[in-house]
Amino acid sequence: MRRAVIVIVGLVLAAARTSATDQWPSFRGPDAGVVADDANLPDTWSSTENIVWKADLPGLSWSSPVVWDDHIIVTSAISAGQEATPEKGLYDPGDQHGKTRSTSLNRWMVYDIDFETGKIRWSRELAQKVPPTGRHVKNSFASETPVIDGERIYVYFGAIGLVAALDLTGQTVWTQQVPAHETYFDMGTASSPVLYKDRVYIVHDNHSDSFMAAFDKRTGAQIWKVKRDEDKTAATWSTPFIWENDRRTELIVSASGQVRSYDLDGRLLWQLSGMTFLTAPSPFARHGLLYFSSGYPGASPRPVYAVRPGATGDISLKPDATSNDYIAWYQPTLGTYQTSALVYGDYYYTLLDRGFLLCHDARTGKEIYGRQRISREAGGFTASPWAYNGKIFLLSEDGDTFVVQAGPEFKLLGKNSLDEMSLATPAVARGSVILRTQSKLYRIARR
Secondary structure, three states, X not given: OHHHHHHHHHHHHHHHHOOXXXXXXXXXXXXXXXXXXXXXXXXXXXXXXXXXXXXXXXXXXXXXXXXXOOEEEEEEEEEOOOOOOOOOOOOOOXXXXXXXXXXXXXXXXXXXXXXXXXXXXXXXXXEEEOOOOOEEOOOOOOOOOOEEOOOEEEEEEOOOOEEEXXXXXXXXXXXXXXXXXXXXXXXXXXXOOEEEOOEEXXXXXXXXXXXXXXXXXXXXXXXXXXXXXOOOOOEEOOOOEEEEOOOOEEEEXXXXXXXXXXXXXXXXXXXXXXXXXXXXOXXXXXXXXXXXXXXXXXXXXXXXXXXXXXXOEEOOOOOOXXXXXXXXXXXXXXXXXXXXXXXXXXXXXXXXXXXXXEEEEOOOOOEXXXXXXXXXXXXXXXXXXXXXXXXXXXXXXXXXXXXXXXXXXXXXXXXXXXXOOOOOOOEEEOOEEEEEOXXXXXXXXXX
């Protein structure tokens, strides 16, 4: 009897360790970068401290890892030739503004990394061709983060217009081909797929024929495709967001021309104008509000909006207004270029790309503290912040993670360095931070 009880308790504990709250199924995880408190999660690390393992990753990709149980899924594009080396900072040189093209054969890959050992469990090549589109030197041909639901992995490679589903053994279940268009100034794609119930949604805003589409997750059949009327001189890399609110469920697409809300069949519910020329931050929700922003450098305004549920039609602000029936608050200079914001507790944190942190009341937009330089050692930031255990984590392009105290006062607590460029937002699951640098994947946890 005693042995049976011990076995049952062990099974319960094992199930608890791999519950849904321990999964990280998509870009920024299930709660837009906020992680449940866990004493096992690390506060400090280096290239040798609190490193459970590190694994070499071939090719070039700035997609984020996703985690389900002991599966860590990453994607990559491996070139047979010599490609342009990524550059740090707001890299925009000369008449070409950092754009580059590949003339070499590339292989688009999916990898399953064992959570415990860091070994590659399997790899799967989904395509092999010369990329038909260009990219910015800081982008990659595999920047879209996959999504996983415990049974299948769904990937979208916008550079070649490939949507695919694989099972957890690496077998391809289905593939779909969609158009692959040039984006503004050949900067490339990065908008990740989203999964909701039985559908996979993608958005491809581009230079000639912007669209979004929905696919049956079981068969890959295209359910619908909707044309998006976007300005051909603008671009977006924002990942769409499924907003379950107390009125309805909406598909939110934040873009340069308009922020639009659709129902799950692609019908327009509401829209808002007033974003900047290029848009990368992804929308998210907290406290019953929807947050979205854009902040192309040099543009004015660089807005952040907090929107209430139930909107319809055009909800754009009137000149000089800061709120209306559906916009709870608006800030004209909080928008970021690449990073998505973080709402942790009662506070809305803005990580500016050049190394400043700001804090506002998440419900009202009232300033709690203004621009705080994170550190004189902080370079540029592309990865989005995350938080747990009363701390905010800010990963710079240098591979340095700055740890800041959460709350109404700014306080830098430390810096954790991995000494290699990093643009990908990490995953946090099962007491570990899964962090991707340019050539490696790290599992970081208290030893």
